[in-house]
Amino acid sequence: MQTTAATKLGIEAEIITSIIGKAGVISLNRPKALNAINVPMIRTLSKTLNDWQTDPAVEFVVICSNDSKAFCAGGDIRAVYAARLQDDFSFCDAIFREEYQLNYMISKYPKPYIALINGICMGGGMGISIHGSHRIVSENALLAMPETGIGYFPDIGASYFLNQCPGKIGTFMGVVGEIIDYADAIYTNLATHYVPSSNFPKLKQNLLTATSVEDALQHIEALTETAPNSSLAQHQSLIDHCFAADTVEAIIENLVAYGTPQASKWLHLLDKRSPTSLKISLALLQRNRGKSLKKCLPIEFRLSQRFSRKYDFLKAFAPSWWTRIILPIGNRAT
Secondary structure: OEEOOOEEOOEEOOEEEEEEOOEEEEEEOOHHHOOOEOHHHHHHHHHHHHHHHOOOOOOEEEEEEOOOOEEEOOEOHHHHHHHHHOOOHHHHHHHHHHHHHHHHHHHOOOOOEEEEEOOEEEOHHHHOOOOOOEEEEOOOOEEEOOHHHHOOOOOOOHHHHHHHOOOOHHHHHHHHOOOEEHHHHHHOOOOOEEOOHHHHHHHHHHHHOOOOHHHHHHHHHHHOEOOOOOHHHHOHHHHHHHOOOOOHHHHHHHHHHHOOHHHHHHHHHHHOOOHHHHHHHHHHHHHHOOOOHHHHHHHHHHHHHHHOOOOOHHHHHOOOHHHHHHHHHHHHOO
């Protein structure tokens, strides 16, 4: 087994990488921030994955979390906020550029890339999992793209993968920022397999002792179970009708006209979002529909630089964002 040094000067590594059996294993290890991904983590991931592409000792990749509450709660927006206050736009360029390059690398990875999602996975966490070949969720999984709630927009390739969801569910997720569960993740194709959390330790052990790629994939299939019915599936017609509108105002009018408790819930959520973010996010999803990930990411990058300089991102985000956005989701995962 090859392993990175887990500690240096008493500081535990935020990402631990190792080669165990045929697997290249990446363990996210920043629990106090719910594994929010920062620049050093992005660079470690990028270098590790780049090295493993041609390493014959690694036949597939497993990425998981050492925190039972979260896979990865998103990008390190605290750092972006701090950089913006100091007008450090070179940092804003670096973090988004390198993160999106990592997302694209994962999407084109030549070996199976297996994400074990057993907890919160949103924003940047979606970027390092959803683009992989195998996205395995437990019943503890909570997925979201909540960026309109912090004056931002759904990025990390979301304008590509959300448009792959059934009907208008992707538009709904990107605009409303609703949290979805494991059954919804399977229904929307954001996840590929459901394995109960009680079997996650067994699955991980089986992957690390697999004798080949074929053996590893057979272990996944052997422990996969059928997910229950999705609540989003039950609301598909409502979503398709209301979110087919061309403008945010028309979406709101449709939800008001529908008048159901579910429609009212989504109206309440929309009322808490940044109006600018809502309009730009809707336009982004509409204009990028049918585009490849390769074409979507540069558009998202240009938007990331605009948002890091202006719009509602700075004022809507302030230091209270962690308690407003992250902690409520974290509490659901306990």
